[in-house]
Structures are given as structure tokens and as C-alpha cells.
Amino acid sequence: MIQTDLCIIGAGPVGLFAVFEAGLLKMRCHLIDALPQVGGQLSEIYPQKPIYDIPGYPEVKAQELVDNLMEQIKPFKPTFTLGERVDYLEKQEDGSYVVTTSDKTQVHAQVIVIAGGLGCFEPRKPVLDNLETFEGKGVTYMVKNPETFRDKNVVLAGGGDSALDWTIYLAEVAKRVTLVHRNETFRGAPDSAAKVFDLASEGKIDLILSANLKEISGNGKLDSVTLTDKTKNEYKIETDYLIPLFGLSPKLGPIADWGLSIDKNAIEVDTRDYSTGVDRIYAIGDINTYPGKLKLILCGFHEAAIMMHSAFKYVYPDQKLSFKYTTVNGVNAF
Amino acid sequence: MVKFTVEDQDGNRQEVEAPTDMGFSLMEILKASEYPILATCGGMALCATCHIEILEGPDELGEATDLELDQLENLPEYFPTSRLSCQIRVSDMLEGAVLKLRGEDVI
Numbered sequence: 001m002i003q004t005d006l007c008i009i010g011a012g013p014v015g016l017f018a019v020f021e022a023g024l025l026k027m028r029c030h031l032i033d034a035l036p037q038v039g040g041q042l043s044e045i046y047p048q049k050p051i052y053d054i055p056g057y058p059e060v061k062a063q064e065l066v067d068n069l070m071e072q073i074k075p076f077k078p079t080f081t082l083g084e085r086v087d088y089l090e091k092q093e094d095g096s097y098v099v100t101t102s103d104k105t106q107v108h109a110q111v112i113v114i115a116g117g118l119g120c121f122e123p124r125k126p127v128l129d130n131l132e133t134f135e136g137k138g139v140t141y142m143v144k145n146p147e148t149f150r151d152k153n154v155v156l157a158g159g160g161d162s163a164l165d166w167t168i169y170l171a172e173v174a175k176r177v178t179l180v181h182r183n184e185t186f187r188g189a190p191d192s193a194a195k196v197f198d199l200a201s202e203g204k205i206d207l208i209l210s211a212n213l214k215e216i217s218g219n220g221k222l223d224s225v226t227l228t229d230k231t232k233n234e235y236k237i238e239t240d241y242l243i244p245l246f247g248l249s250p251k252l253g254p255i256a257d258w259g260l261s262i263d264k265n266a267i268e269v270d271t272r273d274y275s276t277g278v279d280r281i282y283a284i285g286d287i288n289t290y291p292g293k294l295k296l297i298l299c300g301f302h303e304a305a306i307m308m309h310s311a312f313k314y315v316y317p318d319q320k321l322s323f324k325y326t327t328v329n330g331v332n333a334f
Numbered sequence: 335m336v337k338f339t340v341e342d343q344d345g346n347r348q349e350v351e352a353p354t355d356m357g358f359s360l361m362e363i364l365k366a367s368e369y370p371i372l373a374t375c376g377g378m379a380l381c382a383t384c385h386i387e388i389l390e391g392p393d394e395l396g397e398a399t400d401l402e403l404d405q406l407e408n409l410p411e412y413f414p415t416s417r418l419s420c421q422i423r424v425s426d427m428l429e430g431a432v433l434k435l436r437g438e439d440v441i
Contacts, residue, residue: 045380118374124438126410160408187404247408249383249438250374 004030005315007099007109009086012040014285014300015115016069021308023076024326027315030107034120036083039066041117055298075333081105085120087254095280111311114267114283118250126157126213126244138222139242149174155225155237157213158245159183164192166245171205178206178237180213180227216242263289273310274303280314282307336426341434342369352424361420371437377420379405383437388415391431
């Protein structure tokens with residue numbers, strides 16, 4: 001089990017900066033994020049977009065801000081669990097918490113900081129009967145380990161960059177790859193689209209255009225996918241796997257079940273220290289709400305600083321907290 | 335001011351009134367009217383959570399831009415007159431239009 005002072009749920013800009021504020025108070029942090037990389041929506045949705053309201057930066061690209069935050073928190077040696085969603089929080093007898101992720105990683109922390117933004121980014125699912133019953137039994141929304149698909153029949157659905165990229169990659173690994181796309185053309189990267197058309201004309205993959213998923217079937221495990229084309233003809237394809245790739249969408253997810261007070265998908269907090277109604281659990285950034293709340297990165301930074309001074313008492317119950325400026329004390333690395 | 339009709343995820347229709355001279359996007363008006371739209375990216379046409387379908391209205395209103403199609407085509411389902419409401423400026427073109435919310439609801 002991972003031992004830390006604070007477990008921060010969400011590695012977006014506010015979660016990252018919280019590590020810095022915690023570090024100044026000698027508190028160690030472990031961060032967990034459902035996305036496979038840090039940066040939250042900045043990295044996932046708009047990495048190349050300029051942001052104009054970060055104090056001291058007339059203009060900064062979203063990814064650049066994330067990279068700078070990672071540099072800024074380096075002295076405090078944060079640790080990360082990425083690509084896993086936090087499913088459970090369990091209070092221990094001494095008041096501390098054990099956090100369990102979707103992949104059963106466990107983290108023991110004195111304090112929980114929810115910096116979850118809009119929630120976790122989860123795959124968008126196509127509307128198909130019985131889809132859920134085949135999840136993990138042939139239907140998967142993410143290629144975590146390409147070797148899973150070695151010498152298997154795989155159907156991919158979607159027309160974006162990830163559908164193109166995985167089709168190209170899996171063409172070398174899988175027994176047979178079929179890409180199903182609802183249009184005649186792809187809007188993803190032109191190079192990848194050209195490569196996919198080449199693979200299809202060389203007979204290395206099956207490319208089915210202007211077609212939609214209609215149904216899936218199998219006996220306990222997926223064995224076929226039925227498609228319809230634009231003239232409503234149906235095709236049945238025998239397959240071991242179906243990988244629908246229709247992008248990601250944020251969901252509040254299990255956070256809703258942790259007994260916190262929630263209003264319109266945000267966690268209500270006390271503005272004195274951004275604590276939730278539950279002992280030792282704080283919420284900062286876009287995931288919290290209070291009268292006058294503004295969903296701005298800079299407000300989240302402010303909340304992180306105040307919140308850490310409140311959390312100090314749980315990590316160092318016997319010590320008195322004295323406020324210090326970095327200009328006086330510098331940044332004392334761990 | 336302009337008046338149009340919004341059909342929510344449950345099929346309930348309601349008339350909404352919005353000013354045309356304040357530079358609002360349709361997404362901003364829908365959010366202000368407390369419809370459950372995430373608008374994750376805040377109006378950059380980068381997330382498709384403000385997806386709507388134009389059921390009635392001028393043809394032009396139902397024509398998505400390239401920027402919108404990049405997102406719409408990634409969705410599991412979209413329609414011939416699908417739009418991202420963040421890319422529709424509130425104007426007289428909306429008068430009498432009927433639109434249906436298609437974005438994912440928040441759980």
C-alpha cells in the first residue's frame with residue numbers, strides 16, 4: 001500500500017499546484033487521475049490553446065502551464081497513479097483514509113484532497129443493447145496492453161485520431177483488424193487516414209465505411225458484431241474484441257457516493273478552508289461550489305493554499321503551523 | 335430579443351427568450367436557463383458536451399462548421415442537423431426555432 005500524507009484525487013492544474021503548497025508545509029502528496037497523463041482537461045482537451053488569465057503570464061499555452069507546474073512541484077517529489085479511477089474511500093479508526101482505485105491500487109493518507117475538476121473522463125459509449133454485459137468480455141474502450149489483441153480478431157469503431165492510430169498499430173499485432181466508420185472520409189490526421197486507406201487496399205485490414213454498429217452478440221463472451229450500411233444492409237462480423245473509440249466525456253463518477261454534500265455536480269465546501277462536511281476531506285478547484293464560486297484556475301490555486309494550512313493539523317497534530325514566505329525561506333526540497 | 339423552443343433530454347419542450355445584442359452563444363443561454371449542459375471546454379468547440387439537434391429552423395442554422403464536425407464525428411451518434419450550441423451566436427435566425435438537447439447529461 002502506498003503511504004502518503006495527502007492523497008490528491010485529480011492531477012489537473014489545481015491538484016498539481018496543491019502539491020507545491022503542501023510541500024511548503026512539509027506534507028507529501030500522492031496524486032491519482034483517471035487519465036493516463038497529468039494536466040486534466042488542459043492536456044486532454046485543449047493543450048495548444050492559450051490561457052490569458054494566469055497571473056504573471058500574459059499568455060501561456062495550456063500544456064506549457066502544466067509542464068511548468070510539474071517543474072515547480074519537482075522539489076516535493078510527488079508520486080502518481082495515472083489511468084486509474086478512485087472508486088472507494090474508507091475511513092480508518094484513527095481518522096485517516098484508505099483510497100482504492102479501479103485497478104485496486106491502495107493509498108493510505110491522513111487527508112484527502114478532491115481536485116477532480118469536472119469528474120473523471122470516461123469513454124463515450126455507443127448505444128447498443130447488452131453493451132455493458134460484454135464489457136471486459138470482448139468489449140473494451142481503451143487499448144491498455146496491445147498484446148491482449150495478439151492473433152485475435154478485432155473490430156474498432158470510430159473515425160477520430162485514436163481509431164486511426166490503433167487501427168494502424170493493431171494491424172501488425174492482431175489476426176484481423178476491421179475498422180468501422182460511419183462516414184466515407186476521416187477527419188483525423190490526414191497522414192493516418194492515408195495509411196489506413198493504404199492498409200485496406202493492400203488487404204491488411206478490412207475497412208467498412210458509411211456503416212454503423214447495430215448489435216453485438218455472444219454467449220458469455222463477445223463473438224460477433226452486426227453492422228448496418230447506408231442502404232440498411234446488415235453484415236455480421238465474427239470477432240473476439242470490439243473497441244469503440246468515440247472520445248471521452250467527464251462524469252462525476254464514484255465521488256457522488258462518498259457521502260459529501262453535492263449541489264449540481266459540485267461539492268459544497270466551507271470557504272474558510274475548502275473543507276467538505278466530512279472530516280479530513282477537502283475539495284478544491286472546479287469540483288467545489290460555494291456562494292460566489294468562479295471556475296477559474298487561479299481561484300483553484302488560491303483554494304489550494306488556504307486548504308493546505310487547514311490540513312496541516314491532521315498531518316502534524318503536535319506542531320504549531322507558522323506562516324512563512326518563499327522569499328524568506330526559499331523552497332526546501334524533500 | 336428572440337424566442338425559440340428547447341426540448342430537453344426527457345422530451346419536455348419549453349420556450350426560451352434570449353437577447354440578441356449581448357454577444358451570447360446559444361450554449362451560454364442554455365446554461366443560464368439551467369439546462370444540464372456540461373460545456374466542459376467553455377465554448378471552444380473542443381468537447382461536444384453542448385451538442386444539440388436543430389429540429390425546426392432555417393437550413394443555415396442546421397449546418398455545422400468544420401470545427402464542429404471534427405467533434406461531432408467522434409460522437410457515438412449525431413444527426414444531419416447536429417450543432418455545437420457554443421458555436422451558434424444568439425441572433426434573429428433562432429426566432430421560432432426548435433432544438434433538442436443531445437449532450438450527455440451529467441450523472
